[in-house]
Structure formats: C-alpha cells, structure tokens
Amino acid sequence: xxxxxxxxxxxxxxxxxxxxEAARKVFTKKGYSATRTRDIAEEAGINLALLNxxxxxxxxxxxxxxxxxxxxxxxxxxxVLMDSTTKLEDKITLIVTRYIDMITENPDLPIFVLNEIxxxxxxxxxxxxxxxxxxxxxxxxxxxERRPEIHPLHFLFNILGMTIFPFIARPVFDVxxxxxxxxxxxxxxxxxxxIPTWVKGMLRAK
Amino acid sequence: xxxxxxxxxxxxxxxxxxxxEAARKVFTKKGYSATRTRDIAEEAGINLALLNxxxxxxxxxxxxxxxxxxxxxxxxxxxVLMDSTTKLEDKITLIVTRYIDMITENPDLPIFVLNEIxxxxxxxxxxxxxxxxxxxxxxxxxxxERRPEIHPLHFLFNILGMTIFPFIARPVFDVxxxxxxxxxxxxxxxxxxxIPTWVKGMLRAK
DNA sequence: GTCTATAACCTGATAGAC
DNA sequence: GTCTATCAGGTTATAGAC
Numbered sequence: 283x284x285x286x287x288x289x290x291x292x293x294x295x296x297x298x299x300x301x302x303e304a305a306r307k308v309f310t311k312k313g314y315s316a317t318r319t320r321d322i323a324e325e326a327g328i329n330l331a332l333l334n335x336x337x338x339x340x341x342x343x344x345x346x347x348x349x350x351x352x353x354x355x356x357x358x359x360x361x362v363l364m365d366s367t368t369k370l371e372d373k374i375t376l377i378v379t380r381y382i383d384m385i386t387e388n389p390d391l392p393i394f395v396l397n398e399i400x401x402x403x404x405x406x407x408x409x410x411x412x413x414x415x416x417x418x419x420x421x422x423x424x425x426x427e428r429r430p431e432i433h434p435l436h437f438l439f440n441i442l443g444m445t446i447f448p449f450i451a452r453p454v455f456d457v458x459x460x461x462x463x464x465x466x467x468x469x470x471x472x473x474x475x476x477i478p479t480w481v482k483g484m485l486r487a488k
Numbered sequence: 489x490x491x492x493x494x495x496x497x498x499x500x501x502x503x504x505x506x507x508x509e510a511a512r513k514v515f516t517k518k519g520y521s522a523t524r525t526r527d528i529a530e531e532a533g534i535n536l537a538l539l540n541x542x543x544x545x546x547x548x549x550x551x552x553x554x555x556x557x558x559x560x561x562x563x564x565x566x567x568v569l570m571d572s573t574t575k576l577e578d579k580i581t582l583i584v585t586r587y588i589d590m591i592t593e594n595p596d597l598p599i600f601v602l603n604e605i606x607x608x609x610x611x612x613x614x615x616x617x618x619x620x621x622x623x624x625x626x627x628x629x630x631x632x633e634r635r636p637e638i639h640p641l642h643f644l645f646n647i648l649g650m651t652i653f654p655f656i657a658r659p660v661f662d663v664x665x666x667x668x669x670x671x672x673x674x675x676x677x678x679x680x681x682x683i684p685t686w687v688k689g690m691l692r693a694k
Numbered sequence: 695g696t697c698t699a700t701a702a703c704c705t706g707a708t709a710g711a712c
Numbered sequence: 713g714t715c716t717a718t719c720a721g722g723t724t725a726t727a728g729a730c
Contacts, residue, residue, distance in 0.1 A: 315518075330724090331726080397519075458618050458622070
C-alpha cells in the first residue's frame with residue numbers, strides 16, 4: 283500500500299537526468315500548461331524541491347525540453363533537405379521513412395511541438411535556422427527545377443501532411459476502436475512505400 | 489487609460505451568449521488547461537461570478553464549447569462521406585474545398601479539437617457516431633470498390649493530411665516569415681484544385 | 695544534495711449586497 | 713441578473729534543517 287511515490291524512470295541515473303527525463307515524458311504528453319511540477323517530481327521519483335534546485339523554474343525546465351524536442355522534430359529531416367548529393371526521389375523516401383520511424387517511437391511529439399510553437403511562436407521557433415533550412419534547401423531547389431510552375435511548399439505540405447497527420451489524428455481512431463495499435467503500425471509501414479510512390483506521381487502529373 | 493476591462497465581443501448579445509462566445513474564442517485559442525475563467529470573463533466583458541451563474545463550472549462551459557467544435561470539425565465532412573448519390577471524385581473535391589473554407593475561418597480549430605480529443609479521449613469523442621461515419625460510409629465503400637487492394641484509410645489520411653496539415657503547421661512558417669497571410673491563403677486556394685487532382689492520380693496509379 | 699515545511703501567489707467557485 | 717469581496721484549494725518556488 284505504500285507505493286505511491288514510486289519512481290517510473292530508470293533508478294540508476296543522476297538526479298538531474300531523472301528530472302529531465304521525467305520532464306520530457308510529462309511535458310510531451312500533457313503540454314506545458316497542464317503539467318504540474320509535482321507530476322514531474324513524482325514521475326522522476328524525487329522531491330519537488332530538487333526540481334527547483336537543478337532547474338530554477340518550471341519555465342526553464344520546459345525551455346530545455348522544448349529545445350530538445352524541436353531539434354528532434356526538425357533535425358530528423360533537416361540534413362536530408364540540405365544534402366545536395368541526394369536525388370529528389372531519394373530525399374522523399376528518406377523524409378517519409380525517417381519521420382515514420384521517429385514518430386512511431388515518439389507518438390506525442392508532433393502535436394506537442396506544433397501546439398507549443400503556436401502558443402509561444404515568437405520566442406521559441408526562430409532559434410533554429412528553420413527558414414534557411416526550408417527555403418534555401420537543396421530539396422526546395424530540386425522541386426523548383428522539377429516543377430517550376432508549382433510552389434515547392436505544395437509538395438512539402440503533401441509529404442509532411444500524408445506522413446505526420448495520421449499520428450496527429452490517431453486519438454480519433456483510437457476512441458472508435460477502428461484501428462488498434464498493430465493495425466495502425468501496419469498501415470504506417472505500408473505508407474513508407476506508398477507515400478513516395480504517390481509523391482512521385484504528383485511530380486510527374488500534368 | 490481606463491480601458492482595461494473592455495469587452496471584445498459584440499455588446500448587443502445576451503449575457504449568456506457573450507460568455508459562450510468568449511469561451512469559444514479563448515478555449516479554442518489556448519486550450520482547456522491554459523484557459524483561465526478570468527480570461528473568458530474579461531473577453532466577454534462581464535464579471536467572473538456571472539460565468540458560474542450561467543454555467544455551473546469551467547468544465548461544464550468547456551464541454552458545451554467542445555461539443556460544438558467537434559460538431560463543426562466532423563460535421564463538415566460527415567454528410568459528404570455518407571451521401572451515396574455523390575460520385576467518389578466529387579466527394580473528394582467537396583471534402584477538400586469545404587475543409588479549406590471552414591478552417592480558413594477557424595484556423596485554430598484542427599489543433600484544438602485533435603489536442604483535446606487526445607487529452608480526454610474516453611469521454612468526449614464517442615458522443616458522435618464517428619465510427620459508423622467513417623467505417624460504414626459510402627465514401628469508404630467507394631474507395632474499397634475502386635482500389636480493393638489498398639486500405640481505404642490510406643486515402644482518407646492522404647486527403648485530410650494534405651488538406652488540414654498546412655493549417656496545423658502554419659505557426660512554424662509564420663515565425664520564419666516565409667509565408668505571410670495573403671501568400672498562405674493563395675496557396676490554400678490553389679490546393680482546392682490541386683489536391684483533388686493528386687488524389688485522383690493516386691486512385692488511378694498502379 | 696536531499697528533504698520537510700511553508701511562503702506567496704493563482705484559480706475556480708461562492709456568499710451576499712444591490 | 714449583476715456586482716464586489718472572499719474562501720478554499722491548488723501550484724510554483726523557497727527557506728532552512730539535515
């Protein structure tokens with residue numbers, strides 16, 4: 283009966299690591315506002331005061347987690363977009379497969395990152411050079427050359443939308459039990475092959 | 489200098505309507521947890537006590553707004569999916585154009601609805617017959633007939649992802665000033681024609 | 695470094711005057 | 713119906729003992 287304060291993170295970590303690990307989990311799952319510092323402390327199996335000892339405030343702890351998560355979210359495709367030695371078709375396949383693998387491991391990541399960027403916009407997002415990553419990337423150049431009459435963002439929206447949206451919409455399908463975990467994973471595995479095929483069709487289409 | 493408590497909603501509404509109108513705006517923009525009942529009262533230009541007088545609690549007020557917003561979100565396409573007299577190709581065009589028009593007027597709606605469903609899942613989502621709307625719809629039947637070897641949800645994910653994702657990801661592009669409001673609207677207008685074309689290509693593709 | 699206790703503040707909700 | 717004042721409980725953060 284006395285197992286209320288059981289830690290849920292690995293016990294053989296430093297206190298600081300236990301806290302940040304717990305913060306990653308709770309912030310990503312519930313978002314900034316719905317997260318209580320007590321939730322994080324309990325998840326880490328430590329005392330609430332230690333959170334403020336290691337990280338001055340909830341806000342500071344959050345900023346650290348958020349920076350990591352943005353790096354994870356945008357860093358997954360940034361190198362692919364920039365690499366001028368990869369063919370356009372191969373880039374598409376890489377973006378899709380990497381995102382599906384990464385988000386499968388971190389299902390709450392997309393809606394967390396996009397929602398928190400919306401809520402903060404100004405401060406957080408421009409830390410990374412997202413603009414140059416997107417606008418001046420080799421990927422966008424290749425799209426412009428292939429289909430000069432269509433804005434390259436159309437294709438980026440298509441690839442990311444088809445890849446990421448199913449994860450964002452998944453809770454809807456969960457509730458109606460239309461799609462259990464295994465079925466969803468199967469679909470997403472299929473999509474690794476299907477999405478690149480469809481996008482290549484768009485690039486060819488009249 | 490004494491304009492702090494200025495109401496932002498239309499003044500010629502009943503108090504109850506002013507409150508629910510303010511609640512729609514604030515909840516949709518900030519989500520349940522980040523919303524303070526005081527925010528809603530100020531937005532409505534009324535006193536905090538009146539909120540509890542008309543709606544017993546923050547939770548009750550939220551549930552009312554949420555039910556409306558889910559109806560708005562899913563109701564936009566439900567009739568189209570169900571109508572067995574419409575051709576598959578026409579359904580696709582209708583879904584895309586209706587969603588783009590509706591979300592353009594309510595840009596925060598998709599991430600709000602999907603995020604709150606994720607946070608509540610159990611209670612909220614099954615009130616509407618989403619399951620039968622999706623699984624037993626004429627739309628899904630038509631997809632099965634057209635491409636029996638591909639799971640129909642693949643096409644639904646594609647259509648909704650290409651249509652809705654740009655709105656969800658927009659704050660990212662806002663910050664990097666890659667896309668002002670007019671440019672974004674132009675792109676979304678173009679997508680009303682482009683997305684149906686691309687989807688039809690997928691339906692044909694070997 | 696880690697804990698308990700508590701300060702300081704915020705938030706949802708209500709009492710009670712008008 | 714509407715307001716001011718306030719309560720009760722929760723939340724972040726810190727003081728101080730060990």
